[in-house]
Amino acid sequence: MLKVREIFSSIQGEGIYVGRRQIFVRFAKCNLDCDYCDTAHKREGKFCIVNGKRKILKNADDIADEIKNLYTKDIFSISLTGGEPLIYTSLIRQIHKRTDIPLYLETNSTLPEKAYEIKNLITYAACGIKINYPKFYNDSLKTIEILSGKNLFVKVVITKDVDTGQIGRLAKNIKNIADPPFVLQPQTGIKWDKIYKNNLLEMSETAGNYLSDVRVIPQLHKFLGFE
Numbered sequence: 001m002l003k004v005r006e007i008f009s010s011i012q013g014e015g016i017y018v019g020r021r022q023i024f025v026r027f028a029k030c031n032l033d034c035d036y037c038d039t040a041h042k043r044e045g046k047f048c049i050v051n052g053k054r055k056i057l058k059n060a061d062d063i064a065d066e067i068k069n070l071y072t073k074d075i076f077s078i079s080l081t082g083g084e085p086l087i088y089t090s091l092i093r094q095i096h097k098r099t100d101i102p103l104y105l106e107t108n109s110t111l112p113e114k115a116y117e118i119k120n121l122i123t124y125a126a127c128g129i130k131i132n133y134p135k136f137y138n139d140s141l142k143t144i145e146i147l148s149g150k151n152l153f154v155k156v157v158i159t160k161d162v163d164t165g166q167i168g169r170l171a172k173n174i175k176n177i178a179d180p181p182f183v184l185q186p187q188t189g190i191k192w193d194k195i196y197k198n199n200l201l202e203m204s205e206t207a208g209n210y211l212s213d214v215r216v217i218p219q220l221h222k223f224l225g226f227e
């Protein structure tokens, strides 16, 4: 079964590298099941969609060929996204051997041992924190520590269930480890009413008591209609 569901060239729409052109390699499967998940990652499948076309890619060589075909001079990095890319560390190693383009890891921060395994291959890292999965809280902090030298930023999707106390605690715990840019990402597709906007400002202010670079950044690619 194919471990990569999609490969395409687009604009990074999240976090501090927003607007950068990337080749996205979307891995199948995730170990979580977030309500707001918007990616077709659920299973490994027979086909990979490469810039909109169905293809059968048999191995890392085929994946590397597709990456090469999509390369343009404005490419910043290869986004390893998902699903959860850290489920596939062996394939990531094989991809790394076959390309010179820097690797950008987008992880849900729940698999620190896997992050440790491949940290030396990674140039950029985005650690998403799943605040509504408390059982992974310590793993998330460990993952941040492991990836902290990797041009890292931390991102939290702000659903209506997240409160300022949770953000304050998280920012304080992160500060004990590192001081990465901290991004509050308003959930896409919900009404950003006055209360919600005030909460965002309050969260930003609270996080700013601990961390030196706090930003509120929505998903840009959704506004632009990109993948």
Ligand code: SF4
Pocket: 030, 031, 032, 033, 034, 036, 037, 038, 039, 041, 082, 083, 084, 108
């Ligand atoms: S961690 Fe990411 S890919 Fe996995 S279910 Fe949550 S939003 Fe979807």
